[in-house]
Structures are given as C-alpha cells and as structure tokens.
Amino acid sequence: MSQFMQFLARYKKILLAVMTVFLALAVIGSITKVTWLSVAGYITVTVIGGVGLVLKAVSALRYKVVSIELLVSIAVIGALIIGEFSEAGIVVWLFSLGDVLEELTLAKTRESIKDLTNLAPQTALKVNDPSSRDAVEIDVDDIEPGDYVLVKSGANVPVDGVVSDGQGYVDEASITGESKPATKELNSHVYAGTTLTNGTLVVKAETVGEDTTFGKLIELVEEAQDSQTKEQRFIDSFSKYYTPIVLLLGLMVGIITRDVKLAITVLVLGCPGALVIGVPVATVAGIGRMAWQGIVAKGxxxxxxxxxxxxxxxxxxxxxTTGKPQVVRSVNVYGGEIYNRQLLASAESESDHPLATAIVEWANPYQREEDNHNELTPMPLLPVRDVQTFRGKGISAHIADHQVLVGNERLLDENDIVHGELELGKTTSHVLMAVDGKLSYALEIADTLxxxxxxxxxxxxxxxxxxxxxxxxxxxxxxxxxxxxxxxxxxxxxxxxxxxxxxxxxxxxxxxxxxxxxxxxxxxxxxxxxxxxxxxxxxxxxxxxxxxxxxxDIVLTRSELSQLATAYTFSKKVMAVMYQNIAIALATVILLIIGLFVGYIHMASGMFIHEISILIVIANAMRFVRRKNPKN
CATH class of the missing domain: 3.40.50.1000 (HAD superfamily/HAD-like)
Incomplete structure (x- = not known):
C-alpha cells in the first residue's frame, strides 16, 4: 500500500489535472442535461481522488488516530451510496486542490532557498599540494576533507580549514567581532564565507560541502516546515477530539431522524477543512515569502x-556596523592637502596591510582638467623607493625627494616627530603622516554604521x-x-x-x-x-x-539590517493572516451547522459554502507567494 501511496503523492498534480478535466465534463453534463456524462464524470473524480483519501484514513487508524481524512472519506462514501454524486466529486476535488496548493507553496520555499546558495562560492581552485599553484577549478561540492584549495586575493574562502602555505589578510569580523582583517599564515584557521582581502593562501580543507555555512540553508527551511506555532498545536489537538465528536453527531442525527442524507450532510459540513489547512498554509507561505527576501526563518x-x-x-x-575600517576624518596639518594625499596614497600603495587599501581608495588625489570642463580626474601616484616596513607601526619611504613616514603614534615617537598637540578622537584609530620630519597629515579610522x-x-x-x-x-x-x-x-x-x-x-x-x-x-x-x-x-x-x-532562529542571508525590519513587520502580517484563517474557518463551521438545523442550509449549498471557505483561507495565505523579488 505504501508504494501505491507514494505513486499517488508523486503524481498528485497530474491526477488533479485529470480530475479537473472530468469535473468540467461532469459540469457540462449537468448543464446540458446529459445525465450519464454528469454521473460518470463525478464518479471518476471521486474514485481518482478518493482512493488516496481512504488510504490515508486507514493508515491513520492503524496508529489509533481518527483523522480528518476519515471524516471526509465516510462523508464521500455516504454521498455515493445515496446518489449525491456531485457532492462526493466536488468534495474530493477541493481537498485534492488544497493539498496541491500546499505542496506548491513548499516548493516555492525550497526554490527560493536554493537561489540563496548562489551567495556562497560555487567553485574552488583545487591544487595537489601546498606548494603548487597549478590549480584546477572544480565544483565546491567535489572538494573533500584533506584536499588543498588555492584562495586568491579578493576571493571567498570556500571551506573551513587550515592554511598550509602563503599568507594574507582575511576579513572575518563575523567570527571574531574584530573589525580589522586578521593576519593568516602557516597553520592559521580560516572559515568558509570569509574573504581574503590581500595575499594568497593554500588551505587544507577540514569542513566541506553541506556542512559549510550556506550549504545548510535549504535544510534549515525544510525543517521549519515541520515546526508548529502554538496555534497549530492547538488545532491539531482540537482535531483529535473534534473529528470523533462530528462522527458521533452524524450517527446520532441519522439514528434519531432516520434521514441518512441529513446525517451525511452533518459529516460534510462538520469537516474542519479550512481550520486544518488555514494555519499551516499561512506558515508555509510566510516562510517561503521571507526566503525570497533572503530571510531564513527556522520555524x-x-x-x-x-x-x-x-x-x-x-x-x-x-x-x-560594516565591520570594515573606514576613514571618518582627516586633518591637514602642514603643506598642501592635495599633495599630502598624493604622498599618502603613494606610500600606502606599497603596503599589503588591509588598512592600506582603504586609505588608498579614500586618499586617491584629484586634479582639475581645465580642458575638460573642470572635471576631477585621479592624479598619478608618485614613484616610491627605499620602502621599509615596521611591523605594528607603519612604513617609511622616499617619495619625490621627500622622506615620508606613515603609521601610528609609536612610529612618530621613535623618530622624534611631535604630534601631541593634534586633537584626534579617543574612540578612533589614528594614521599619521610625517614628511621630512614634520607632521603633515592625520586620519581617523573607525568602524562605521x-x-x-x-x-x-x-x-x-x-x-x-x-x-x-x-x-x-x-x-x-x-x-x-x-x-x-x-x-x-x-x-x-x-x-x-x-x-x-x-x-x-x-x-x-x-x-x-x-x-x-x-x-x-x-x-x-x-x-x-x-x-x-x-x-x-x-x-x-x-x-x-x-x-x-x-x-x-532566523538568518539574514544578505547581512542587511533592513532585512531585520522586514522580518519583524512580516512576522506580524503572517500571524494576522493565521488568526484571520482561524476566525474564517470556525465561523464557517458554526454558521453552517446552525443553518443546517434551522433549515436554511442543505447539503449542496452547505457543501459549496464550506469548500469555498477552504479556498478563501488558502487564497488569504497565498497572498504571500508572489513573483520573486528579493529586494522587497
């Protein structure tokens, strides 16, 4: 039986399409008074969709669970027995439609998470040994623990591992909380998703494939499908007691009134379909929509x-904050500012320190071109010679016949250059430049918002x-x-x-x-x-x-704080839709049962209203499932 149920699940969309064709033929038969076409169409729809319904009910009974499928199955079989073929066919078709809509919503969620994996490196440069630079580009999923990968400057590290050769600076503020890039050399650990800002590394892989950061995102969202809100847990618990009560009520009505059709009508109208479907569809659709926006909610x-x-x-x-140091203030102390920035950019261009790149980008000097409508164009860097690096302090160099020092206060102190009167912020890092033994320029560097x-x-x-x-x-x-x-x-x-x-x-x-x-x-x-x-x-x-x-519990895959605001407002919208669906479902069942016993509602009209309520709660939730637009 399990294999047959798997077959039905695998081809449920095709079966729904076939059912829809036969349902259309049945409706045409009813309109044109071709009775045999109408009856045959409704019975075919009932058989195609009803078999799986009955099997699910039987499977649940094996575990002593009185499921909603049992209630619907009894109602459908009863409707067939008394000749209400249209009611039986439409009930089965609508439940099949709801099932497919739930699956489509989940599929959209999974598809959106797969798109998010594009944020991670898709390939890696594999080398045979730490000293090799003859790399072969392969799929990152083909890297195994123990393999060596070459990471070039500007590239993302594709694996968690240990540096086996080379040195450089890696931006890993997300790991250490430190805004300054970390120095990586032999035996240093590196992590997937971090960026090599300068240098070249050969990394021996330790953690690869699905165990890396972005490889887990699909699994996280799929697991979220199995989680429940307290509202869903209440509904599941409620259904365990509600279904037997409705069955008992239908049986009592049948015995007391001896009206089989009325008893079956009670079963049909008592099905809490909208209640059962409304909350999980809202949850799945909400999680899927958030995933389109790069927000992974785990439940x-x-x-x-x-x-x-x-x-x-x-x-x-x-x-x-950005986690990356940026120049937030500059002070021109002595000499022309444009020329000082040209000297600064020229000196820092000789350094491989991560701060140097930020300073060069910021200090890049400009000059006006009189012949080109006064447009600003980059000035060329000046020739640099006799470069010396003082670890943890800065550099010195000869630039255009000037002796230039660029570094921190310690470097200037060691060279007897006065800088104490300069007022710089106490909460920022400082980069000072001295030209020919005199303080000329100063920068304040900080991690900005x-x-x-x-x-x-x-x-x-x-x-x-x-x-x-x-x-x-x-x-x-x-x-x-x-x-x-x-x-x-x-x-x-x-x-x-x-x-x-x-x-x-x-x-x-x-x-x-x-x-x-x-x-x-x-x-x-x-x-x-x-x-x-x-x-x-x-x-x-x-x-x-x-x-x-x-x-x-939630991952903002684009690392944008605006995604937090979106997640917060969207969570409120999802909960609002959830409560709306609960209210619609409960109100529909109560009104239909009341209407049935006061004589205003009958099987055909009641069933129509009941099944329309299912479509309403699904449509209400499916508002979240829209065209892919991750920026909204």
Missing part, C-alpha cells in the same frame, strides 16, 4: 515569537513604538557609545566578553518573564553564540559563522 514558532518581540539587543561589529542601520531601526520603531533598543559590545564603552550616539538606543554596554553578553540577555529575559515580552538578539559571530542561544529569538547575519547561523 513557525519563530515567527510567532518575533511578532511579539519588543526588546532588540544588538551586537556592534558586523551587525549594526551600515548604511541601512538608521532606516531599519526607524522602521522597527514605527512598527512598534514601544520597542526597546540595547547595544552589547566587546569594544570599549566609549567606542560603543560613540557608534550609536545618533541612534535611539536606550542602553549601551561595552567591554563585554561572550559570557557577559549571555548573562546580560539571560538576566533581561528573567526580569521580563511572564509579562508578555520577547527578547531578540542580533549578532553574527562565534562570540555571539551564547547570547543568540539564550534570547527568545536569535537572529544571525548570513555573513556570520556556522556557529552563529546554526544556533540562531
């Missing part, structure tokens, strides 16, 4: 909790004006406060270790317990893992680590 209960959240706790680096952070927080606040924002950071208190000084954060706590963040979230949850509040923590790294696991809803940036993504 229906997550949406429920997020919809009731009013306290949002944020990590700083890589969450509300993501572009969409202010707008995202404002959108959340508009959704719930009582929302509370809190920042927890491992950075110094002054640095953390400076980053969010222009944002509406009620509390800012710095100098925190991972265990401190977890304890803080746990304490807040305990103080709010029983008051209807839900706490959300948003982070991206291993250091955020304990706090993500402790919060009512843990939300991880997609650029984060396996640990953060696995522990979290």
């Amino acid at each position: 229906a209960s997550v949406l429920e909790a997020l919809s009731r959240a009013d306290t949002f706790i944020f990590d700083k680096t890589g969450t509300i 993501k572009e969409d952070t202010p707008q995202a927080l404002e959108k959340i606040r508009k959704t719930n004006k009582n929302t509370r924002f809190i920042l927890l950071s491992g950075d110094a208190q002054s640095t953390a406060e400076d980053v969010v000084k222009d944002l509406d954060f009620g509390e800012v706590h710095g100098d925190l270790l991972p265990q401190d963040k977890e304890a803080w979230v746990h304490s807040l949850k305990s103080s709010l317990k029983g008051k209807g509040h839900k706490v959300v923590f948003v982070g991206d790294g291993i250091n955020d893992g304990p706090a993500l696991a402790t919060a009512d809803v843990g939300i991880a940036m997609g650029s984060g680590t396996d640990v953060a993504i696995n522990i979290s």
Whole structure:
C-alpha cells in the first residue's frame, strides 16, 4: 500500500489535472442535461481522488488516530451510496486542490532557498599540494576533507580549514567581532564565507560541502516546515477530539431522524477543512515569502515569537556596523592637502596591510582638467623607493625627494616627530603622516554604521513604538557609545566578553518573564553564540559563522539590517493572516451547522459554502507567494 501511496503523492498534480478535466465534463453534463456524462464524470473524480483519501484514513487508524481524512472519506462514501454524486466529486476535488496548493507553496520555499546558495562560492581552485599553484577549478561540492584549495586575493574562502602555505589578510569580523582583517599564515584557521582581502593562501580543507555555512540553508527551511506555532498545536489537538465528536453527531442525527442524507450532510459540513489547512498554509507561505527576501526563518514558532518581540539587543561589529575600517576624518596639518594625499596614497600603495587599501581608495588625489570642463580626474601616484616596513607601526619611504613616514603614534615617537598637540578622537584609530620630519597629515579610522542601520531601526520603531533598543559590545564603552550616539538606543554596554553578553540577555529575559515580552538578539559571530542561544529569538547575519547561523532562529542571508525590519513587520502580517484563517474557518463551521438545523442550509449549498471557505483561507495565505523579488 505504501508504494501505491507514494505513486499517488508523486503524481498528485497530474491526477488533479485529470480530475479537473472530468469535473468540467461532469459540469457540462449537468448543464446540458446529459445525465450519464454528469454521473460518470463525478464518479471518476471521486474514485481518482478518493482512493488516496481512504488510504490515508486507514493508515491513520492503524496508529489509533481518527483523522480528518476519515471524516471526509465516510462523508464521500455516504454521498455515493445515496446518489449525491456531485457532492462526493466536488468534495474530493477541493481537498485534492488544497493539498496541491500546499505542496506548491513548499516548493516555492525550497526554490527560493536554493537561489540563496548562489551567495556562497560555487567553485574552488583545487591544487595537489601546498606548494603548487597549478590549480584546477572544480565544483565546491567535489572538494573533500584533506584536499588543498588555492584562495586568491579578493576571493571567498570556500571551506573551513587550515592554511598550509602563503599568507594574507582575511576579513572575518563575523567570527571574531574584530573589525580589522586578521593576519593568516602557516597553520592559521580560516572559515568558509570569509574573504581574503590581500595575499594568497593554500588551505587544507577540514569542513566541506553541506556542512559549510550556506550549504545548510535549504535544510534549515525544510525543517521549519515541520515546526508548529502554538496555534497549530492547538488545532491539531482540537482535531483529535473534534473529528470523533462530528462522527458521533452524524450517527446520532441519522439514528434519531432516520434521514441518512441529513446525517451525511452533518459529516460534510462538520469537516474542519479550512481550520486544518488555514494555519499551516499561512506558515508555509510566510516562510517561503521571507526566503525570497533572503530571510531564513527556522520555524513557525519563530515567527510567532518575533511578532511579539519588543526588546532588540544588538551586537556592534558586523551587525549594526560594516565591520570594515573606514576613514571618518582627516586633518591637514602642514603643506598642501592635495599633495599630502598624493604622498599618502603613494606610500600606502606599497603596503599589503588591509588598512592600506582603504586609505588608498579614500586618499586617491584629484586634479582639475581645465580642458575638460573642470572635471576631477585621479592624479598619478608618485614613484616610491627605499620602502621599509615596521611591523605594528607603519612604513617609511622616499617619495619625490621627500622622506615620508606613515603609521601610528609609536612610529612618530621613535623618530622624534611631535604630534601631541593634534586633537584626534579617543574612540578612533589614528594614521599619521610625517614628511621630512614634520607632521603633515592625520586620519581617523573607525568602524562605521551600515548604511541601512538608521532606516531599519526607524522602521522597527514605527512598527512598534514601544520597542526597546540595547547595544552589547566587546569594544570599549566609549567606542560603543560613540557608534550609536545618533541612534535611539536606550542602553549601551561595552567591554563585554561572550559570557557577559549571555548573562546580560539571560538576566533581561528573567526580569521580563511572564509579562508578555520577547527578547531578540542580533549578532553574527562565534562570540555571539551564547547570547543568540539564550534570547527568545536569535537572529544571525548570513555573513556570520556556522556557529552563529546554526544556533540562531532566523538568518539574514544578505547581512542587511533592513532585512531585520522586514522580518519583524512580516512576522506580524503572517500571524494576522493565521488568526484571520482561524476566525474564517470556525465561523464557517458554526454558521453552517446552525443553518443546517434551522433549515436554511442543505447539503449542496452547505457543501459549496464550506469548500469555498477552504479556498478563501488558502487564497488569504497565498497572498504571500508572489513573483520573486528579493529586494522587497
């Protein structure tokens, strides 16, 4: 029997199409008074769709479960016995349609998650040994633990592994919480999804394939299909008792009134189809729609909790900030500013430090071309010679007959260059340039807010004006406060270790317990893992680590904070649709039963209204399933 049921499940869409053709023929027969065509059409529809219905009911009974399929099966068989062929056929067809619509919704969810895997590297450069540079490009899924992969500057690391050759700088703010790229050399660990900003590495793979960060996303959403909200759990429990009660009611009506048609009508109208279908379809459609937008929710209960959240706790680096150092202020101390920037860009172009790239991009000097409508064009870099690198301090070089030093305060102190009177921010990193023994230029460098952070927080606040924002950071208190000084954060706590963040979230949850509040923590790294696991809803940036993504309840695959605002508002919409569907379903059943016993509703009209209610709740939920548009 199981093989036959698998056959029916595999070809359910084709069978529904066949049923629809025969149903159309039956309707044509009814209209044209061709009785044999009408009867044959309805019976064919009933047999094609009813066989699977009956088998499901029998299978459930084996486990002592009185399912909704049993109720429908008895009603359909009874309708056939008393000659109500149209009722039997239409009931079966509508239930088959609802089943297919649910499957299509799930298919869209899976398809959207597959699209998200394009965010991860699809190929890798495989080499035979650490010293080899003769690489072969292969599918990343073909890499096995122990293989060597070549990672070039600017590329994403495709596996978790250990550096076997080369050196460079890897942007892994999502892992360590540190905004400055990490130096990688022999025996250093690297992680999938991080970016090699400078250098060349050969990595020995340790974790590959589906175990990498983005390879798990499809599995996460499929698992979400099996999760339930408390509303769904209530409905499932309700159905276990409701179905036997309706069967008993139908039997009693048949015995008392001796009206078999009335008894069967009770069974047909008593089927809680819209109630059973309405909540899971809303859940599946909602999760699918969020996936189109790059938001992976790991369960229906997550949406429920997020919809009731009013306290949002944020990590700083890589969450509300870019995680990448940027020049935020410059001070021209001595000499012409354009020429100083030209000297600075020329010197930093000789460095392989990650900060150098950011500085060169920022300092790239311009000159006006009088013959080209005064347009600004890049000035050429000046020739550089005698470059010396001072690890942890900076560099020196001869540029255009000038002795140039670029680095931090320690470098200038060691060369007896005065810089103390220069007022620079206490919460920023400093890069100073001295020309011919005199301080000429200074930069302040900091980890800046993501572009969409202010707008995202404002959108959340508009959704719930009582929302509370809190920042927890491992950075110094002054640095953390400076980053969010222009944002509406009620509390800012710095100098925190991972265990401190977890304890803080746990304490807040305990103080709010029983008051209807839900706490959300948003982070991206291993250091955020304990706090993500402790919060009512843990939300991880997609650029984060396996640990953060696995522990979290929601993953923002594009690592954009605007996705958090979208997820928050959308969770409320999904719950609203869920409650609407419950109300529609319960109201329909109550009104139909009342109408039946007062004489206003009969089998044909009642069945029509009942099945229309199923289509209404499905259509209400399917509003979420729209054309792919991940930016909305």
